Amino acid sequence: MTSANPRARHHVLGIVALSLFAALFTRLWYLQVLTTDEATAAVDSARTQTVIKEAPRGRILDRSGKVLVENRRIIQIQVDYQDFIDLTGPKQTELLRLLADQIFQDELRIYGGERVADDPGPRPEETTTTTAPDDLTEGTGPDGTTTTSTTTTVPEEDANSALDESGATTTQPDGPFTEHPPPAGVATGAQNPDGSGKADPPPPEPIDEDELRSRIEDERYSKFKPVPVATGISEELELYITEHPEMFPTVVVERVTARRYLYGALLAHVLGYVGSITEDELDEAQNPDKPYENDDDIGKAGIEQLMEMELRGTPGQEVYEVDARNRPIREITEQRREPVPGRDVYLTVDINMQYLMEKGLAAEIERRRGVQDNGCFLPGGCNPLGAASVAIDPRNGQVLAMASYPTYDPNLFVGGISRADYEAISADDRGDEHNYPLLNRAIGGQYAPGSTFKLFSAFAGLANGLITPDYVYNDTGTYLYSATCNTDVENNCSARNAGGTGNGAVDLTAAITRSSDTYFYKLGDDSWRARDRIGRDAMQRSLETWGLGHKPGIDLPGEATGRIPTPDWLMDFSIALNGDNDEARVAGTWTAGVSGNTMVGQGDVLVSPLQLAQGYATLANGGTVWKPQLVLQVNDYATEANVEVTEAEATGLVDLRPEWREPMVAGFDGVTKASGGTATRAFAGFDQSQCPVAGKTGTAQVTGKNDSSLFAAFAPTPTEGRESVIAMATVFQESGFGAAAAVPLTRRVLEPFASVGCDIERFGAADSPFTAPLGGWFDVDDAVAEYVPQGTDTVL
């Protein structure tokens, strides 16, 4: 070591070693101090897997606690679209052929009763819901962490106790229509789109590859999660498919939670339905309290939609620390959240009354269909397009029953409605043949009220001092608007009573009882003559407090506002319709004749059945306009805890003086019992000793159409210290005179109700003689035969 200084060389080596260690320290500092937060976050998100525990959706019950909607589990075949399109063409075809064959065979066997599709028990290997999430499919949650989901089943005992409560001792039917043909007016999809009631359930249609392919490619389903292709398959098929994965690549069989509508189509328009959440809904409804996953269900219509936040359970979660192969190492128990079931919604509706109402609507429609009489004068007779009825409690606005005909079976939507079925019940281009089963006519339909409007006319006349209760008018059958009327210029020189005959001398009470049109024509004429003194729209303004022309504010979407025409409105309407020209101005000119027509609820007057019921309820209770309510209370799931009762809410107060109200009530009371009452014959034999019924018939006449039949009623008549507990309004489109269809329907509901003393609690009690059967099924022919009204064709 003489050639160089060895010491210096050693020092160089030492310095090199030192600097290498310094580099390591620096890098260590960088990683563990400067950038440690990013690393920690990355490790945290990768090390855990969150299992979302779906919470059961709350149930929907009627006012007496009978379960209307609950949860069940069904088996669904799904195809993973992304994997499916990766298959080769021949493999796709072969898979679809096999699958279609199996599904069809399964449907045939279910049809033949060999297999059962509904409500499978838990899988044998699924002992608990907290098993390790090894085999769960993964999804990516909104926060980017890996999530999986399982479903917590409803505790068995809860479901049972709920059923016991409702007094149902029979076993659950498989579905509402597996044993029976659908009742009239229930659209059950493509097989029976117009609800004719004539369709026996046909044997299942063969399914071919093309059908399956179209289901897979149905654009209503996201392609990034498995697409449902068959719902409600049997456990046998489930087993077959899961045991032969090599035959069915990309196919998965899932047990999904679905809604069960225990009463079939009953109350369908109120209950609504649930469906898979769409991306838009996900964006809109996403919330931190009850977060949605992208394969969750959400309420799409009716109470299911409006009470979504109450009905939806709070999903729970289990967070597992997982190893590199995503196997759980341990549960991070401090991050565990138990799923909280959604809350139970109790409706104000009584399902027994609902059953009577829906059965009655179908029965009266079928009874009137094709009948030729004075109300149905068109060739072919009555052509009832639809009907609606609603009953509310005048004391608080609670809806006791609400029905619209035709209706649909919400069970169709369970597990995803097929395209053909949805088109069959929702398409709006099928017109009269189809009649829009999805439309809730009780709140969304608006109809000329006919003589049922005389309640409002009478009040307006009294309020404006144009009549007094004691004023007597001599009804000759014809009202002459003006002695000097030139029939060539004015088309409304005179107007006749419907039916043409005079009622003689009538005061307000008699005019109502006998439905004297001329009395109200004169009132209309007088009001128009007095327009300089009281104002051009004085009559209409006095009706504002009744809520007419405005949405009543029920907790359902699709309310109609109705229409109370005013002179200004008529002119605007005519100009908008015909253009700004002289002709339109003539047509839009308000005259005494228009005024008279308005007073009898014809012409341009429109009300919804709910508005009508609300009006008569206001009369019955002495002047308070209650906001119609559907939700009675909300409880925690299957408990009596945390009860939130909906308070009654007044939206208006009508100055209904007793000296006005009493003669009016007397007039309505006479309609069903007095000699000359327009519904007296239809009410013949109705025991009104306990619960007398007051009401008003209506016959809406539209040129070129059959008459529509209306009846508004309230009971018991609020006289002699009684208090009305029900107000009900019914409309039958193109079914004849008011007493022809609407009155019999009202009787079908109120007669049983009166037989228990008009006591809604007794009516809905477990021992009620009018218990609605599970499934809501009835035979229309039997229902028609149950009650045949007599001699209704000559009375309005």
Place this chain on the structure above:
Amino acid sequence: MATVPIPRRRPIASMRHDPSAFWHHVDATLVACLLGVASLGVLMVYSATRYIGPGEPLNNLYLTRQLFFVVVGLVVAAAVAVVDYHKILDQAPLIYGSTVLLLVAVRLVGSRRSGTQGWFQMGPFQLQPSEFAKLALVLGFTYLATQFHGDIDLRRLGALLGISAVPIVLVLLQPDLGTALVSVAITFCLLVAAGVKGRYLVLLGVGAILFATLVLTSGMLDGYQKDRLTVFANQENERTLAEERGDAYNLEQSKLAIGSGGVRGTGLFNGPQTRSNRVPEQHTDFIFTVVGEELGLIGAGALLAAYSVIVWRVWRTAQLARDDAGTMICLGVLAMFVFQIFQNVGMTMGIMPITGIPLPFLSYGGSSTLMAFVAMGLVLNVHMRRFR
């Protein structure tokens, strides 16, 4: 140089009374650091291997084996330290020769794992001759270089390079790139220590760099080896799925483990990355990630400090050595340690390419642990006999 005769045999009975006896000059600091680092290694190996799968009992197989290796290593190190290193150096041709034979044999009949044929399977254990080749290289080089007494012309330089080249080429053939690189580092350091002229060193350095470039750009290396070498340079690139599963994934998980440890660490047995077996090869090449994650900057820093102390003591021993042979042995060991530590730790932190070389005393493995102890035994040996 050495003219004072070395006393050869002493009666056993007088051992403890002789203040000049070599065992009175053991480098206690070095021994303490070795014991500390090796104990930590056992613990870290256990932490990295105890979890097998959900519901399974903890695995202590690696714990007991590594403990066994450490104990054996201590015994062998003591044995190596006791025998005068001159005697060992006398046997250098034999050691070197048999190691070369082993390297040839392993190329022919050795076990193959992940593309490398470098093991003899001996029951449950694997013998890795390339580990011992590094030490054999040090001894062989030193043996030859001491013959030259610092007077190295080109022919002698060629001989020295040749003696290094044989094991390096054999190791490269396995191919075990990491060990070959360590061997190159050792050779370079020994050339410096042997007194090779500066200009030769510069030329050799330039030549080595040119050679490395040539190797990388030619097709001599397998694709995967090239990836391993270059992945650290491409850390910011978008990762493909294939890379995800390979070295980039490995490096990413490794850096996450160390980074998430922070200053204080997650605590022993409590590191999410470690506990979930997210870092591949964690108990061997990536053992430093366990230290980084579970013991944090404090633990990892202390470990690096301990290594620094070891290296310092080795360097100091090189200064104190009685003769050139002792100095060169120590500097060879120093080069081996520094390069392996820097390469291994640097690799886990993404500043060095991924090459499969173990971290001395920490990584699981019989051959590497034994080799590290033997190397330290040699250094202790030189230290104990530093007085002329």
